[in-house]
Amino acid sequence: MLELPRKIICEASHVAVLTGAGISAESGIPTFRGGGGLWRQYRVEEIATPEAFRRDPRLVWEWYESRRESIARAQPNAGHRALAELARRTKVTLITQNIDGLHARAGSPEVIEFHGNIWRLRCTQCCDARLDERVPLPELPPACSCGAWLRPDIVLFGETIPPDASYAAFGAARSCDAFLVVGTSAVVYPAAALPGAAMERGTPVIEVNLEPTDLSDRTLFLQGQASKLLPELLC
Ligand code: OAD
Numbered sequence: 001m002l003e004l005p006r007k008i009i010c011e012a013s014h015v016a017v018l019t020g021a022g023i024s025a026e027s028g029i030p031t032f033r034g035g036g037g038l039w040r041q042y043r044v045e046e047i048a049t050p051e052a053f054r055r056d057p058r059l060v061w062e063w064y065e066s067r068r069e070s071i072a073r074a075q076p077n078a079g080h081r082a083l084a085e086l087a088r089r090t091k092v093t094l095i096t097q098n099i100d101g102l103h104a105r106a107g108s109p110e111v112i113e114f115h116g117n118i119w120r121l122r123c124t125q126c127c128d129a130r131l132d133e134r135v136p137l138p139e140l141p142p143a144c145s146c147g148a149w150l151r152p153d154i155v156l157f158g159e160t161i162p163p164d165a166s167y168a169a170f171g172a173a174r175s176c177d178a179f180l181v182v183g184t185s186a187v188v189y190p191a192a193a194l195p196g197a198a199m200e201r202g203t204p205v206i207e208v209n210l211e212p213t214d215l216s217d218r219t220l221f222l223q224g225q226a227s228k229l230l231p232e233l234l235c
Contacts, residue, residue, distance in 0.1 A: 001222065002222070002229075002232055002233055004220065005204075005206040005220045005222065005233060006232075006233055006234075006235075008178050008204050008206065008220075009086075009178050009180065009206070009233065009234060011177075012090065012176070012177040012178035013090065013091060013177060014090070014091040014092075014093070014172070014175065014176045014177055014178075015086065015090060015091070015092050015093075015176060015177070015178045015179075015180060016092075016093045016095065016169075016172040016173050016176035016178075016179045016180070016194075016198065017083060017092060017093070017094045017095065017179075017180045017181075017182065018095045018096075018097070018169075018179070018180070018181050018182070018184060018191065018194050018195065019083075019094070019095070019096045019097065019098060019103070019181075019182045019183060019184065020096075020097045020098065020182070020183045020184025020185065020186075020191075021097070021098060021183060021184070022182065022183020022184060022209060022210065022226055023077075023079045023080065023096075023098070023102075023182050023183040023226045024074065024077075024080075024098055024100055024102055024183075025183065025226075026077045026079065026225060026226065026227045027074040027075055027076060027077045027080075027100075027102060028070070028073070028074050029070060029071060029074050029098075029100055029102075030070075031183075032185075033185050033187070034185075042063065044157055045157075046059070047059070047060055047063045048060075048156050048157050049156050049157045049158055050156050050158060050159060051158075052156075053124075053151055053156065057141040057149050057151070058140055058141055060151075061137075061140045061141045061142070061152075062140060064118060064152045065135075065136060065137060065140060067118060068118055068119070068135050068136075068137075069135055069136070071100045071101070071102075071118060072133075072135045074100065074102065075102075075105075076102045076103070076105050076106035077102075077226075077227045078227040078228075078230065078231050079182065079183075079225075079226035079227040079229075079230040079231075080102050080103055080105075080106035080108070081106045081107070081231075082230035082231045082233075082234045082235075083103065083106070083108055083182075083230065083234070084103070084106045084107035084108040084109075085107075085234065086234045087108055087109055087110075092108075093110075093112065093168070093169070093172035093176065094108050094110065094111050094112065095111075095112040095114055095165075095169045095172070095191075095194065096111055096112070096113060096114060096115075097114050097115050097184060097188070097191050098113075098115070099113065099115055099116055099117055099118040099152075099154050100118065101117055101118070101119055112165050112168050112169050112172075113165065114155075114161055114165050114166075114169060114191050115154055115155045115161075115191075116152070116153045116154030116155050116162075117153060117154065118152055118154060119131055119132065119133050120132075120152075120153035121142060121150040121151065121152065121153060122150065122151055122152075122153040123144035123146060123148055123149075123150055123151075124144075124148050124149050124150070124151050125144065125146055125147075125148035126144060126146045126148065128144060128145075128146070129153050161190060161191075166190065169191075169194055170194065170197055173194045173195070173197040173198045173203075174197055174198070174200075174201055176198060176203060177203060178203065178204055178206065179194075179195055179198035179199075179203055179204070179205045179206070180205075180206050180207075180208070181195050181205060181206070181207045181208070181209075181215065181219065182207075182208045182209070182226050182230065183208065183209060183210075183226050184209075184213070185213055186213045186214060186215050187213075187214070192215075195207075195215055195219070196215075199218060204220060205218065205219040205220070206219060206220045206222065206233075207219035207220065207221045207222065208222045208224070208226050208229050208230065208233070209221070209222075209223065210223065210224065210225065211223070
């Protein structure tokens with residue numbers, strides 16, 4: 001089952017990778033959809049939109065603070081590490097929808113954080129951004145030196161992807177020789193359009209997921225846990 005996808009990746013001189021919440025699930029970070037998913041327990045509109053932040057920044061921050069607490073306890077798993085290892089052998093463009101920073105902690109040298117990073121705070125007025133890994137933060141909502149609220153530097157629903165991240169990710173999807181999709185339901189756009197951008201060029205797309213997605217009838221689909229399959233696939 002792994003022979004063909006392994007050969008494709010082995011022979012590729014540039015592999016683009018898109019990861020989603022599934023790769024961090026085995027590090028103990030809940031996914032968004034499916035049983036136990038965060039969007040089963042919370043309403044997106046109350047927590048993850050710019051309107052929600054304007055309405056009640058403290059409520060939004062309390063939710064992200066609890067996510068910061070659980071992410072701070074998490075460790076990268078064998079799936080994250082296998083991708084970091086692949087980048088030592090070949091050119092890899094790693095695009096993640098995850099905001100947890102676990103790819104960088106596993107040693108991946110460059111990560112396109114398509115939806116931002118929960119450890120970075122950005123001013124709602126002067127747009128100054130800084131890393132702040134304190135858990136808990138001393139005050140909620142945190143304030144910038146200019147006096148305005150700081151927000152998590154992540155892409156909320158209805159916001160656009162930072163242009164640099166979008167340009168680099170779509171450029172990689174169109175120029176790689178193999179595209180690997182890991183642990184994403186592939187329903188949130190524009191990230192979900194990246195595998196299609198590779199397919200349009202005839203580039204093989206390999207998918208690792210616990211269950212098939214809307215992409216799977218056009219991918220080399222590998223069913224199983226990312227932490228088990230990636231070390232075997234990328235060895
Ligand atoms: P989802 O929760 O939508 O999907 C997670 C996917 O991972 C599902 O297809 C699962 O089957 C799969 N999965 C779960 N555990 C796995 C494992 N151990 N190994 C392999 N696959 C596994 O998460 P995303 O697709 O990442 O947006 O969600 C996309 C975006 O929606 C997120 O970035 C977030 C969310 O709202 C923002 O925060 C902007």
